[in-house]
Amino acid sequence: MENSINTGGSGKRLSRSQTEPFAIRWLLISVAFVFLALFLFLPLCAIFAQAFEKGFGTYIEAIKDPDTLQSIKLTLIAACVSLPLNLLFGISASWAIAKFDFYGKSMLLALIDLPFAVSPVVAGMVFVLLFGINGMFGEWLQAHDLKVIFAVPGIILATMFVTFPFIARELIPLMQGQGSEEEEAALVLGAGGIKTFFKITLPNIKWGLLYGMILCNARAMGEFGAVSVVSGHIRGETNTLPLQVEILYNEYNFAAAFALASLLTLLALVTLCIKKALEWKASLNSHPL
């Protein structure tokens, strides 16, 4: 009885959606597009329009400024250090969660999500509390002449904190879905742990892994809040690209600010394209013909 009601219900819904009046369909689609145009496309155009307002020469000049170049360099360093470390963490955490049962597993799962849940400013504050001059390890660090806060290590730490869920979050459902039967089969066939990882596990997760890395990288380069707290905004030293944009903007140097903003936007667009390409490639790969 219940079954028949169910099928009746879904059948009805299906037929209704197929016979939806043309006007309503048209309305819904255009609402979506108008919304996208207003909130995404228009601002995007505005950024590039502003960036090139004073000509291509000014654009290049703005980027060639030594402080700006330094901020680009710092952003790349932060991304280049945090990405491999997060890769290591992401693979080990998702491996542990997907393939073993252990005490505190759900706790680990919840903790991985913490950077998503907490405001990046709070994340930055945590590092100041730990490594700042008056922080827990402050004295020890000072005694050993090590600088974390208002220096590159602090920026890398803050970047890592906000980006560490990306790879793990991408891999956990993938690895859980795949189970460990293929790895067991490889072991029985005589492959060792390392061979099993590189020949079986890695090829099975590679698209998800790349996807997670792309997202992680985009966030690492674009992070503002957490990095802003620990950076100290020292020009030409501890400013990352997003921080440099803010400084230029606050100084009414709009052309330069938008020039740099356009760089970040380009990064986002490239990320989007790679993400789409990966999704397409992954879907192609799961149904080889």
Next chain:
Amino acid sequence: MSIEIKNVTKIFSGFTALNDISLSVGTGELVALLGPSGCGKTTLLRIIAGIERPDTGSVSVDGKTVSGLSTQERHIGFVFQHYALFRHMTVFENVAFGLKVKPRRVRPSKEEIRDKVQSLLNLVQLEWAADRYPSQLSGGQRQRIALARALAVEPKVMLLDEPFGALDAQVRLDLRRWIRRLHKDLNITSVFVTHDQEEAFEVADRVAVMNAGKLEQTGTPDEIYEHPANAFVCKFLGSVNLLHGNVDGGMVKIGDAAIPSEKRPDAPDANSPFIAYIRPHEIIIDRVKCSDLAIGALVKHLRIAGSLVRLELERNDNQEPVYAEMSREYYTKLGIKIGEKVFFEITKLRVFSER
């Protein structure tokens, strides 16, 4: 290569999956581990392969204990229930995997690997599928590739986890015969897990019946079918009628009929209550009462299933249902219909004390 399992116990967070199991499998033997799902048969198989470690007890292969060896050092062929084929590799690469991951000094050359894989694919009659991916094959074909992959490393022992489980009826029948023949040709000591008694009886030389982590009985299919060690084995081996009654001086009394019971070591004492199990085909039905042992009943239902006719009777004395089977020829000769009065006679019953 023989397998010797001694006093193996395995406990998963408070749940006893295996309770003091001892089992030996002779060289070249094909043994079935038979039992309901959750009885621990797959765990036992995984312990033999080294994928799981026993809490106590030991496993030896060919007289040498393998408890200290890792999975990859045991040289065992394992066919997983869901095949576990490497989805990103072609059929050829799947079968070649075990050869390609060998340490360099014992690894065969590329040509040798190619020839070996080709001959294995010929053996499983899938040589045309070498360049396909597992997702492009049917269940039966994947199962055969899984077998070829396991055979590639020339294992001493072959373990198969529900090898026919996920396949449809016709494919199962073909694959059963095929595995039986393959085992005869290659003569590798093999153990397979199944929950289907028909499958176990048709394929295996010897059957080990398991229940709730314990080994209930081992023996040839015939031994187990004819002389089940206890009520569980008897019930698990197929549909049975369950009758309650009393034993009186070596005779089992069911209604008015007194039937001589089979002599069994654990047969119930005189005048004690019991459960008797009677297989449907061990009941003879007639229109007339030809002996004192016959019991009157009414035909409630009958169903013709191919060469067999299955009947549901209702006893006249206590209205309890009795299920019986007869051949189609006999049914035609007898010409009985639903609602008619008949007499049934029990030709064989197995009696266990009521616990």
